[in-house]
Amino acid sequence: METNNKRFEPRIVGFLCNWCSYTGADLAGTSRMKSAPNLRIVRLMCSGRVDPSFILRAFQLGADGVLVGGCHPGDCHYQEGNYKALRRVLLLKRVLRQFGIDERRLRLEWISAAEGEKFAKVSNDFTEEVRALGPLALETSALETKTEGMETEEVAA
Amino acid sequence: MSKPKLALYWAASCGGCEVAVLDISEKILDVAAFFDIVFWPCAMDFKYKDVEAMADGSIDLCLFNGAIRNSENEALAHLLRRKAKVLVAFGSCAMDGCIPGLGNLTTREAILETSYQDTPSTVNPQKIRPMPEYAAPEGELDIPKLYESVRTLAQVVPVEYFIPGCPPQPTQILAVMSAIMQGAALPPAGSVIGAGEKTCCEECGRPRQEKHLKRLYRVWEIEPKPDECLLDQGIICMGPATRSGCGGLCVKANMPCRGCYGAAPNVIDQGVKMISALGSAIDAQEPAEIDAILDQIADPAGTFYRFSVPSSMLYRKQTSA
Numbered sequence: 001m002e003t004n005n006k007r008f009e010p011r012i013v014g015f016l017c018n019w020c021s022y023t024g025a026d027l028a029g030t031s032r033m034k035s036a037p038n039l040r041i042v043r044l045m046c047s048g049r050v051d052p053s054f055i056l057r058a059f060q061l062g063a064d065g066v067l068v069g070g071c072h073p074g075d076c077h078y079q080e081g082n083y084k085a086l087r088r089v090l091l092l093k094r095v096l097r098q099f100g101i102d103e104r105r106l107r108l109e110w111i112s113a114a115e116g117e118k119f120a121k122v123s124n125d126f127t128e129e130v131r132a133l134g135p136l137a138l139e140t141s142a143l144e145t146k147t148e149g150m151e152t153e154e155v156a157a
Numbered sequence: 158m159s160k161p162k163l164a165l166y167w168a169a170s171c172g173g174c175e176v177a178v179l180d181i182s183e184k185i186l187d188v189a190a191f192f193d194i195v196f197w198p199c200a201m202d203f204k205y206k207d208v209e210a211m212a213d214g215s216i217d218l219c220l221f222n223g224a225i226r227n228s229e230n231e232a233l234a235h236l237l238r239r240k241a242k243v244l245v246a247f248g249s250c251a252m253d254g255c256i257p258g259l260g261n262l263t264t265r266e267a268i269l270e271t272s273y274q275d276t277p278s279t280v281n282p283q284k285i286r287p288m289p290e291y292a293a294p295e296g297e298l299d300i301p302k303l304y305e306s307v308r309t310l311a312q313v314v315p316v317e318y319f320i321p322g323c324p325p326q327p328t329q330i331l332a333v334m335s336a337i338m339q340g341a342a343l344p345p346a347g348s349v350i351g352a353g354e355k356t357c358c359e360e361c362g363r364p365r366q367e368k369h370l371k372r373l374y375r376v377w378e379i380e381p382k383p384d385e386c387l388l389d390q391g392i393i394c395m396g397p398a399t400r401s402g403c404g405g406l407c408v409k410a411n412m413p414c415r416g417c418y419g420a421a422p423n424v425i426d427q428g429v430k431m432i433s434a435l436g437s438a439i440d441a442q443e444p445a446e447i448d449a450i451l452d453q454i455a456d457p458a459g460t461f462y463r464f465s466v467p468s469s470m471l472y473r474k475q476t477s478a
Binding site: 056059084 | 262306308309312313428429430432433435436439441444447448451454456457458459462473474475476
């Protein structure tokens with residue numbers, strides 16, 4: 001078994017809406033509930049503000065998982081921002097699959113301002129799930145040059 | 158005074174960019190008169206060794222079309238970068254990876270398997286694959302090596318300018334060439350030239366409404382109304398995520414924009430911008446209902462990233478994630 005200090009610690013970025021999920025996270029904190037420190041929270045006004053490019057950028061810059069948190073359906077402070085988030089996440093998951101990225105690395109959760117406990121549970125569960133999936137190191141074009149540079153010189157010579 | 162030197166090259170491309178250059182019609186004669194064309198494998202007889210013999214930086218302008226997917230493409234990218242003062246990624250393949258770039262949604266092995274074994278018209282019981290090197294009695298022979306991934310020109314060497322389009326429109330090519338021949342000041346390096354600064358929707362002209370999509374259609378499933386936004390009609394049109402500059406050719410022919418002019422200005426990833434737009438436009442709130450609508454998109458990555466898999470944030474299909 002892995003020991004504690006050798007254990008993979010996933011980096012998780014959480015985009016939480018100001019009105020529900022972030023307040024829920026705040027409640028978890030003020031209630032002194034324990035939750036995994038792996039989640040780095042970015043507060044936005046609404047989950048509908050989460051452009052899918054934010055999610056890809058997080059993955060690109062080294063996140064192993066991304067959590068999007070919004071108000072429960074029907075509760076959005078801006079009427080339907082959370083439904084936009086839902087549709088974008090569902091569509092992005094399909095694209096992630098085609099790009100060979102496990103869709104479980106992207107999670108959408110509805111967490112209300114009163115659900116501190118749910119926030120703590122979600123961040124703990126998600127951390128364990130991503131830990132089990134292992135690190136996500138995106139292959140980049142720079143990698144290609146490194147592995148294939150030799151062939152180039154050979155041809156140019 | 159000697160004439161400025163011009164080179165044109167094709168890497169992993171279809172030849173459409175070359176045709177587009179010739180599509181500037183009789184103006185090609187002005188280009189040929191103004192420039193000394195020193196390298197253009199598609200149209201004139203030059204050898205790679207001719208380019209190698211030139212002094213570094215001696216080519217004033219190189220229009221490079223095609224993506225980088227094999228060792229020959231890459232060697233020529235480095236060679237022409239060395240020889241050219243101004244290197245232009247010409248066309249969608251060189252700029253974004255384009256159709257060859259869709260190869261990044263699979264693997265090199267799967268591509269070879271399909272090409273040399275699986276296609277119904279292939280008979281290859283000995284499973285013969287192309288050999289990069291072969292020792293013939295007359296001597297050693299070699300062919301370029303196919304890479305795992307397709308890359309854009311700028312992912313291989315530094316590039317001064319980008320001209321988008323599959324292919325770039327002749328009017329845009331002519332505008333760029335005329336500006337250069339008239340001695341116009343060059344824009345800052347890294348600029349996209351020969352294109353617009355808005356989205357394709359700006360050139361479309363069809364009236365748009367608030368979108369409430371309950372059903373998505375592939376082009377053959379519906380006869381689009383000619384005077385209504387195609388996206389409003391449920392046809393996935395890449396207009397909102399795509400740079401203007403083509404003049405709205407496809408939408409004017411009642412076909413949706415496929416996105417060949419690449420990401421709109423200030424958009425870092427064309428496909429994901431379209432995902433964002435479509436997420437807003439679909440009118441459903443229950444996951445099951447949303448999924449039923451999304452099922453109508455046959456190939457999401459291929460639709461949203463038809464021209465830009467290599468230049469996208471994800472670059473390629475991950476093989477170990």
